[in-house]
Amino acid sequence: MAKKHDENLCKFAYWNGFAVGAICTRVEANPDCQGRNRIYIMTLGVLAAYRNHGIGSKLVASVLDYFEAEKDGKLSTVDEIMLHVQTSNSDAMEFYGTKFGFEKGELVENYYKRIDPPHCYILRKKLR
């Protein structure tokens, strides 16, 4: 089981010395499958000015690489990686879908409390 604050799961992206992006994920229990876990992407962000330079991809890839390295080790209980994405955020769905092969899952209604639209999809990718 990974540590609670595993630095491989949360990372900053630096550009010329300044933090311009970050990813933060955690390993959590998979409610659908007793005793098994999943990686949940809590947040992924890149400053607007630095988008389309492959920074976000690098961040996601670094987590996926970490999984590959540890799939029989620390992360042997992890089966999938998933996240929530706002229904209107087609850029994000495109990003995860085409680049990393995430699949669109079920719709969760009223997931967000302070933003509109409040609904989201679940995106997930089977890791094994």
Add this chain to the structure above:
Amino acid sequence: MSNKSSSTSANDNPQSGQGRPLPKKESDLSKNVVKFYESKQYKKGLKNADTILKRFPNHGETLCMKGLIVNAMATTSVVSAPKKDGGGGDREGDKKKEAVELVKKGLMMDMRSHVCWHVYGLLHRSSQDYAEAIKAYKQALRIDSENLQILRDMGLLQIQMRDLHGFSNTRLRILTLRPSSKVHWLTYALSVHVNGDAKGAVGVLDSYMATLDKEDSVEFQRNFESSELALYKNQVLSETSGDDNDNNEDGLGGIRTALAHLDEIHELVVDQTGWLMARLSYQLQLGRFESAKETIFSLLERGSTEDHKVHGAYMCALLKCDPIECKEVLDTMRGTKTLATLRPLKEEERAILLRAYGSASAAATDDADDDATNGSSSIPKEGLAAIFPKSAAIKRIYLTLLPTSSDEFKSAIDEYCRRQIVKGVPSLGSDLSSLYLMEKQQKQPQQSSTTMNGNSTTSATTTTTRYVLAKDPIDIQQHGIYRLVVELVDSYISSLSSANTFPNNDTEKHPPSTLLWAWYLRSTLHEQAGQYAQGISLIDKCIEHTPTACDFYELKSRLLELGGDIQRAADTVDAGRDLDHQDRYINNQTTKVMLRAGREEDARKCISLFTRHEGNPEQNLYDMQCTWYELELADCWRKKGDLGRSLRKYMAVIKHYQDFHEDQFDFHMYCIRKVTLRSYCKLLKFEDDLWGLPHYGRAAEEVIKIHLHLVDNPDKSKEDEEPDYSKMTPAERKKAKNIARKKKKKAAVVAGSSGGSNNGEKGGSSTDKDAEKNNGNKKKAKPHVIDEDPEGQELLVLDHLEEAKKFAAILVRHAPKRISAWALQYDVSIRRGKMLLALQALFKMKSIHHNAHQLFSRIVDFSLKLSSRTTEHAASNQVISTEFPKLMKCKSLMEFVQLAVEDAKADALSSLPMRIAVAKAMLSANAGSASDASSLILDSKLNARCVTVETCRESLKFMESLGKEGAENRERMKMLIMAKFPFAKDC
């Protein structure tokens, strides 16, 4: 323990100094006492001493030793709480007193013991009364003239006190007693040297070397000590006037000898760079430029390519500059300055330098034709840029060589900026600002007249042209290079933001950070030109673009501060600090801005993040001699009118400098033992100039101002925002006094609970804060609460004029080229009624800067005081009446002021402080009406020099003092200020 012999001891009264030594057993104990003292085992020492005293209560030497130990114990226990804080309580004070009494008693018992006198001297030394200590040592030596320990101690004190003659005598005695010791030879040589007898010092060193056995001695082998000694001797040689039989008309004989000596010692020397630098300096002074060039190339190849001093020397060699200019370049150039930024170059000079610094091919072809003499030398034919392609300094220097109006210059600076912007170099703006050079005629002789040979140079009044840096926004705005850079950066910005490329068909796509840094640079350019609002709107774009870069918050904070909104400046830099709590630099910046914003509590919390955790942060900062913090804090208290606390902090800084001075004690022995004699000489020089350093000056000047303020306002509870009460007009003063009176009333009410009259101004809230503070740090207690801290109050009840006089005297002695020092000397002298001293200060000011506003206002003041003066010596009257008119251009006061009015009007840029000074003088000399006076200020349209928020506030204050007559102009002035400083809400 000592029962056995007690029956015989009662009346013996042994006193070692009187030929009645202690019995064997006690004598052994007594040796132990000394041993324990020296190894700092004070408790054991004390025990042994007490054992002896039990039997011989009047034994002088033991009493003295006991006193010494008690004193040492008292001193070590207050190490953490410096003496000026009241010795951390009375206990240590009592102990000290006890120590003094013990030693005195011991000395009375046995006046003929050298030990007693020695101890008496040591005691004085530990309380830093060196003059008394030297006297005591001399007594001790009268009894035991060959006591090495005492001689050594005395020598230390003498060099510390700069009793150079005495020092030399003492060291000679030591050397005569122990001629076998190297240290004694070296110290004696040094003592002769510092007495100005370079030749004698060389003689001593030679005699020492002659005592050595050539074959075996390490002195003749290559190692650090022999190397340092050889280089030291070389340095001393260069200071001699040379051999008498040498052809020495030019006074450079010493240099020639030293240059030849360098070759002799080459095998010994390990400090190759030092050796080469010495050689270079000699060669330049002797005008041997070709060999100097070879030396320079050796230096460059050893890795000194980034040392601008070497480049300055190279330019001198290339241009065959005269020795005076060479010396000026070698001695005074700092940072990125070289000959090219010292003075304008002639066309042919420029051509030579450009060839030398350019790239390969051009230099090679040109040289081959016309410079055949170079064929044999080892100097490469290519330009430096080709030989050292990686050197940043060489590229940077190349910029300073090109004619600024040329296309080459434009493209060079274009390339330079582009590269740095792509890299993201935050300091690019300030780097470029050192290119804004302005020519200035200097009437003074080239200041070399004092230098080594003592030959003052002939040309006493020739005008030389020197570059000075444009610093005022007005001058920068109009500077050609500034405009060029602005034009370039604007073109970058438009091209980068539309196409992510640099302009002019550049096809390379750049990352987003390039545009960001172009914006940032543009913002710093706005800052330099005093365009704060534009600067802020750009830096806001940067922050929006990349909110994670703390440089941007820092720049924004600076812009806000300059633009007049110090509170927002503090908040902004604090936001930047919040990005990275491990960044000590930004944490310190934040602290500084917070203090300027008057938020000393926030500042304390902020800086505490980086002080040691245990104990009181302020104590820790004091121990770390954190001068900048204490100065800012003192300024903060001063602005709040809390003069006691403020003085306290300024005095803390002054104490640090005293400590720096004290610290040299440790080096007198150490440096010689380690044979770092060259560094030691530098240290002695540094310590001599210590009081002339800028931070000391800042503290001392404020101390003087506060004391003068208190002289002018003897009623202690009176408080206003600025201590420079003295400069106010009568109307202002009256108003300020009214305010003060009100405050006093208010304070009286508050004082009922707090007992302090000084903090009344800030009302209840401050007393809460103070109470809180006093809980944690009694030792470092603040001076304001009368009952709790008598020390602090002491600062406020000192003889103010005396204190001010003391510091002014130090400043004018050690910083005689600083105009503010002489201004204060004037202020002090005039209050002391010393008209001649005041007059002297005026003349000194005039020689530094003949039309400074500080000078003008003081001349007017002097003239007014002169007319109302009562009595003076006839002789000084005579001097004043013949000399003073020279300062007034032999005019009456009214004419003099009118002349100044015309001058101020004639120059649209004449500085705002000067305009204020002249305007004030118009009123006091009846040379114009109030509206004329305020118009003079208004006419500047704030497009003049020295327009800052501070000077604007001062002019508003002046206009307010004019009452009705100034009202209209004041409103107009306010509009102008709001346009220029949109963030200055309080104007």
